[in-house]
Amino acid sequence: MLKKKGHSSKKDNLAVTAVALQDHILHDLQLQNLSVADYSKTKVQKKENRSKSLKKDAKATIDTGLKKSTQSPRVEDPEKEYVLDPKPPPLTLAQKLGLFEPPPLPLSSEEWEKVKQRSILQGDSVQPCPICKEEFELHPQVLLSCSHVFHRACLQAFEKFTNKKTCPLCRKNQYQTRVIHDGARLFKLKCATRIQAYWRGYIVRKWYRNLRKTVPPTDAKLRKKFFEEKIEERKQV
DSSP states (O other), X not given: OHHXXXXXXXXHHHHHHHHHHHHHHHHHTOSTTOTTOOOHHHHHHHHHHHHHXXXXXXXXXXXXXXXXXXXXXXXXXXXXXXXXXOSOOOOOHHHHTTSSOOOOOOOOHHHHHHHHHHHHHHTTTTSOOTTTOOOOTTSOEXXXXXXXXXXXXXXXXXXXXXXXXXXXXXXXXXOOEEEXXXXXXXXXHHHXXXXXXXXXXXXXXHHHHHHXXXXXXXXXXXXXXXXXXXXXXXXXX
């Protein structure tokens, strides 16, 4: 009897581990926890539900004639950095049993700063996007917890294509993402330096043309031609 009970308990443990592994694989293949997933549809549904509930709970208000002070809407900083990842998913049965490692905890602001410094040292924002091989310019840019940088649209397309959260360069699983604007900042500086260089070149060329009209050259042939032109100009006047 004891042998049969031990044998049945082993079978039960094998069945539990098999179910746990299957459940973990199914959760791993789903796209619910992608960092750059489009949540616009869910937001629209929530807004519609809220509007319906507000219509039901609407009450009559009395107009007192006093004008309400209208507050101007807050303008968000366009260069503000923020984390894209939703809350970490609940642990699967396989993770609770210790068969797989649990998802990493969200990074703190200090940890994100270290990741960003590592990315700056690597020069990821200066180089083109590793997926599309184009410059970042003013397009949205994301920084991964493994310190690699991509276009937000490129990473979103890569996640949908692979159906997993794996870094395209180092293959790290379950990374975290943060929106940064280093590429846009560098592109603005590059454009500003180009505009300044063109303007300075125009000013110098204009100054040199005026200088050639007033100061005679040192070469004998050019000097002779310079004075002949001056004499002809005076004759015309």
